Amino acid sequence: RGQNNVQGLADMGVQPHQGAGYLDVTNDEVNKKYNEFYGVDVPKEIGYKIPEMFDAAIAGKLKAIWIIGEDIVQTDPNTQKVIKAMESTDLVILQELFMTETAKYADVILPGASFLEKNGTFTNGERRVQAVRQVVKPAEGSKPDGQIIVEIMNKMGYPQPDYTPDGMLEEISQIVPFFAGIRWDRLGKNGLQWPVAEDGTDTQILHKTEFKRGKGYFEFNAWEETMELQSHAKEFPYILTTNRELEHYNCGTMTRRTANEEILSDDYLMxxxxxxxxxxxxxxDYVCLESPRGKVDVKTRITDEVKKGILSTTFHFPDIMINNLTGDIHDSEAMCPEYKVVAVRIRKSKGKFKKQLT
Structure with a gap:
């Protein structure tokens, strides 16, 4: 779980084939449970994963998209394809803290609140649901994400009370079995590890004598060279892998607005x-780094931290936009992008980038 609430998102059904509690949205009994609890007919169809959303938008099948707290234009692979998807969508809604590259393509921007400006929970990889407590008021005109969603629901005719963390957890406890005993006032300083019984007893160690869901199933799949290299390695002989630096987080929407920018002020190529x-x-030296999707100019750092034939860089800065290079290869299940293998070639930069060195 590489980011602070990936586990929590999964628990709440962010995957298109699952609802909250990892319940199968296509299952009739699960669907009945949702319908009775929420008082509406909940769809049973499996939705799109993010790359599928982009393909659907370009094909004219996705008419609207609501993006909360993600700068997909800068951080998702194949930037120009993402931009085309945004331009092909009739309505792009962005909920954000700051103006970002994605915000340039939004029809509506909803100003959200940062983690310091709202109450809620983060869940980490050890199933620990932790309280996040507000320490300052939201900036004028902004609201917590939960409150924004509630107000849109109200405007669309589905009455909801104002967002509160205790009210939200009360609702979740009724629909997600392993959240049955989680309450806001029980989280304390260290939180609770699900599954949590109705009396508030949590589970610090999940698997003691057996695996709760039974033994797993192993299926052997022989290694295959990625299609990125099968298709492009001859013309683009180097492998680019993207990474992150300590000073910045992803697209740097927040960290580039801190003194960290004085420590690391641009991307560089190892x-x-x-x-x-x-x-x-x-x-x-500035070099022109080119892939089958596009090219960028970036400053070099010569180091033995990367092997011969391997290049590495970050994607923290929008003036470089490294993801103009990355491609459409994804894993078969989660459709996670292959940021770590990008076929590229290099040469010394020309024009304005060459002049920067003199």
């Missing part, structure tokens, strides 16, 4: 000394 020598590149 290149092995042998590759640098073969391409007549010296420390600090």
């Amino acid at each position: 290149i092995n000394p042998e590759d640098a020598k073969e391409n007549e590149i010296v420390e600090g």
Whole structure:
């Protein structure tokens, strides 16, 4: 779980094939439970994963998208395809803290509140539901995400009370079995680890003598070279892998607005000394990095931290937009993008980037 509430999102049914509590949305009994609890007919169809949303938008099958707290134009792979998807969508709603690259393509921007400005929970990889408590009031004109969603629900004719963390957890406890005993006033300083019994007893160790869902199933799949390299390695012989630096988080929407920007002010390309020598590149040179999708110019850092044939860089800064290079290869199940293998070639930069060195 690489980010602070990935587990919590999964618990609440962010996957298109599952509802809250990992319940199968196509199951008749589950659907009946949702319908009775919410008093409306809940759809049984499996929705789109993010890459499928982009394909559907470009094909004219997705008419509206509501994005909460994610700068997909800068952080998702194949930037130009993402932009095309945004431009192909009739209504793009963005809920954000700051203006971002994605905000440039939004029809409506809803100003949200940061984690310091609202009450709620984060759930980490050890199933620990932790309270996040407001310490400052939201900036004028902004609201907590939960309150924004509630107000839209009210405007669309589904009456809801104002968002509160205790009210939200009360609702969740009635629909998600392993949240049965989670209450806001029980979370304390260290939270509770689900499953939580109705009396508030949590589960610190889940699997003691057996696996709760039974033994798993192993299926062998022989290794196959990624299609990215099968299709492009001959023309684009280097492998680019993207990473993150300590000073910045993802697209840097928040961290680039702090003093961290004084420590790290741009993306740079890590290149092995042998590759640098073969391409007549010296420390600090700007190079043109090109893939089948596009090209960017980025400053080099020569280092043995990467192997020969491997290049590595971050995607923290929008003036470079590294994800113009990344592609459409995804894993077969979650459709997680293949940020770690991108076929590229390099050469010294020309024009304005060459002039920056003199």
